[in-house]
Amino acid sequence: MKKVLVTGAGGFIGSHLVEVLLRAGYAVRALTRYTSAANRFGNLNLLPAELRAQIDLYPADLRDAEAVRKAMQGVEVVFHLGAIIAIPYSYQHPEETAAVNLIGTLNVLQAMRQLGTARGVIVSTSEVYGTAQYTPIDEKHPLQPQSPYAATKIGAEALAISFQRSFGTPVTVVRPFNTYGPRQSARAVIPTIISQALTQDVVRLGAVHTYRDYTYAEDTARGLMLAAESEAAIGQVINLGTGETNTIGAIAELIIGLIGRPVRLITGEAERLRPEASEVLRLQSDNRLAASLIGWRPQIGLREGLQRTIDWIAAHLDLFDPAKFQV
16 A cells, blocks of 8 residues: 555545545545644545544644654655635735745655655645636646735745756646535535525625636546656646636526525625635636646536535535625
8 A cells, every 4th residue: 555645634625635545545644734623634524434544644734844744754645735725814814824835835845855755746726827818728828826825826836846856856736726526615616605505595606707617526636646646747737627617607507506496696795706806717727738647537527516516515514604604
């Protein structure tokens, strides 16, 4: 069994990656952010018990270089997903966002050098592209940070590629486009729409004219695993997206149709909008490099993925407060 470390393992994509890796036969150490709360597993608590029992849990803070190095001892591959990911939070707390996303990534890279870790997958985001200058967006598209979060992810990418070029550190940068699926919190737009539509007669949203490329979480997780298994991917930056794009308004209408109950949309509420210059208007992935380098193509279509997500949220409504987050 190949032993791997997943940072940010208790998060949404992290928990799906842990599940995919365990089912593929990997031994997984899960680095989660330490808190004094009893629930240190985060979304890993929602995995089947037989999988959860296999996880080697390691609570730590990415900003602690020694803790990161200890977590990486004895592992052959590190998947670095740990980050502050909420864009609205980055407006209010840019210093914390920069410290976790940049210093945390630097600590992972330094530990790779010190320990001779065989492979690293550094997980970035399609937000680094900003509003598309052309579509579909390939990996050579200009980078345009439109939020403090996006800026920190560009910096983290640059650190990773610089380590590969300067020290031969065997890393791959992966840019997932908008991932959705079970276990995603209501901070994201799709679970916000679903949880409201299941429980209320009105769905309240901010901007609905923006276009996004939505990828099902299991597909994203499988792409990260394939990136780690491909020697050709070392030193590369790779998009993970479906290549299709839809407005948030169209996604909302599709979700309401799948749920099958009358729900009214109220859109454009000021408190739910990003600052105007920060709003990314269009994202659409060119995924040809992922297909050629790591053999990845999405397998779960949008309607199927949304139905799976609706079914999961309907079975876990106790985890959602539809009025709590502003999207």
